[in-house]
Amino acid sequence: MTRVMTFLTRRRGGKGWHWTDIVTWVWLIGGLVIMFGPAVWLVGSSFKTPAGLAEFPPTILPYATEEVTVEGYDEPLPLFEVTLEDGSTAILAEARRIGLVAQMIDPNDPGEPVPVNINDRSPVRELSFEIDNYTEPFVHFDFLQYLYNSVFVTVMATIITLVVNSMAAFALSKYKFTGRNLVMFLILATLMVPLSVILVPLYSVVSALGLFNSLWGVILPTVATPTGVFLLRQYMLTIPDELIDAARMDKASEWQIYWRIILPLTAPALAVLAIFSVVWRWNDFLWPLIVLSRKELYTLQVGLNVYAGELNVQWHFILAMTVVTMIPVVLVFVFLQRFITTGIAGAGLK
């Protein structure tokens, strides 16, 4: 514990507070709040009731007003801490509210209601997790079906992306052919074309190929990514050519060179691309929305859209399901990040 404290209070130069110490702290804490604040709020709020969500000012943790059942009333009544006219405080339940005055009754001794100005009372609140936000969609919403579709799309698209992009990158980094730079340039040039520009032609192609309303129609147009090719090519350029020459002397076929030499050595860049690809495909909304029109084919992101109706947005479900959809991405990151270590490619050389 003392070591943690000495670590946390370490300062530049050791003695006194230098202004850079303060800037550092402010910067780091500010960064922490900006980066983690929304995520924490999201997780906290996913357990709130619709009423809790509408509350102002918003809270991080889900609080709910305590309620009691009182004889003579059908609905449970909310509890309030009330300052009475004689200055004493009491816990009373609200039976009715008219304007600025609420009719309060004692839950233990329901008698004549006492009128109380609403400014003289505050709700009794307790931490309460609205698990229904999570369980409800599992029952009424085809969560598992959507989850399966999302996983299928993400996994397939990522595998194909890695294979296709690494092959292209291998050719573009390790073979010399005329037009190599032109091809690379063309691939990079497609980075400048946003999806919305090619949406209509892409739709025509996909539908002409009979991939409309098919998960493959979501997967295939996304697998060739210029970013991925560029990322992998730059990494492969750092793999010494002599390794490939050595493999050639060792009677390796071009396929074996790719599969047994290049791919293992590109693992760090592949891990990065895999993370990107998983995040991209998992969070894709527009393209799946266009290609998939049958409900049983929806991916999670499209499926979640049913909670955002025209008149009524069911935020509590959206938030809860957003938390659920975030989990796989986080797990993938945690799993893959240990492959992101650099500098092993040169280890076999002098």
Place this chain on the structure above:
Amino acid sequence: MSQITLTGVGKSFGAVQVLRNIDLDIKDGEFAVFVGPSGCGKSTLLRLIAGLDTPTLGDIRIDNADVTRTPAADRGLAMVFQSYALYPHMSVKQNLAFGLENSRMPKAEIEERITEAARMLEIGPYLDRRPGQLSGGQRQRVAIGRAIVRNPVAFLLDEPLSNLDAELRVSMRAELAALHKRLKTTMIYVTHDQIEAMTLADRIVVLRDGRIEQVGAPLELYNKPANRFVAGFIGAPNMNFLPAKVEEPGGEGFFADVLGESRQAVRANAAAVRADQPITLGIRPQHLRLARENEDGVEVEVNLVEALGSETVVHTTAGNGDPVLAVLQGQRPFNAGDRITLGLDPENLHAFDETGLRLQGN
């Protein structure tokens, strides 16, 4: 069993001609060493033989079979790269096995060959390590091991010792010589290092600017360099060159005027030179001695004296300003600024014409 023959081989990268008209015949079981200054095309020539590049001109034969267009994998050669090029993600054992697996050898035989190579190179204890966990010398042995297990018809080694420290180099050199003796396989070895070349080679190939300058046994190159370049390149410290002029026939050849101050007998075919022809005389520092009383020698000014005990290295300047290095036996009491006269013996003089070629009969 392999004889490697190159006929009229040339290689260009775009407009740059890196190798021109290489004719070379490496005999079976021979240890051939390529030497030459950096960038002269040694590695390129080795890669052509290996099949990693194709020549723009000429052809390459192994045991009389034309392999000019045969891919590297099918030539049956093994190469040790300048940078070792071990596969960093595989263990030493996998590195050794990779080439054998690719030729679909049975597991048991792979195992046997690896054990044998590991024993020979003493890398047994490291078989499960990655190359990154080995020292330079160990990596080097693994690289050689990777070549040995393949049982190649010839080894191609590109400066395999260049990154080792001096001591390790000496011991690895001895190991390589022993290995060649035992395997009796053709070896082609590229090096910068004169001592490696002189001690290991059956024949040395001296390259300059993509051309072969001379091919010959180490002592042949030392004693009878075919031209000024080879004379200056082989032997350490480098040979001294003095400008001279042919005077008149006589003695066992002709007499030459050195620096306009001294008359020296040169052993060469006097009929092949004309009077007043400018020539260059070369003499190795070890062959210089102090001139005897009344002997016609070259007078030089001492700049620096390095007393090594058994010998004294004297850095001097000749009358025309050229540096002359002399390695004199024993200890000499010289100081900077002294003027001394150095004697030249005709049997140690190398004479070259204006184009740098050795004179006939020299």
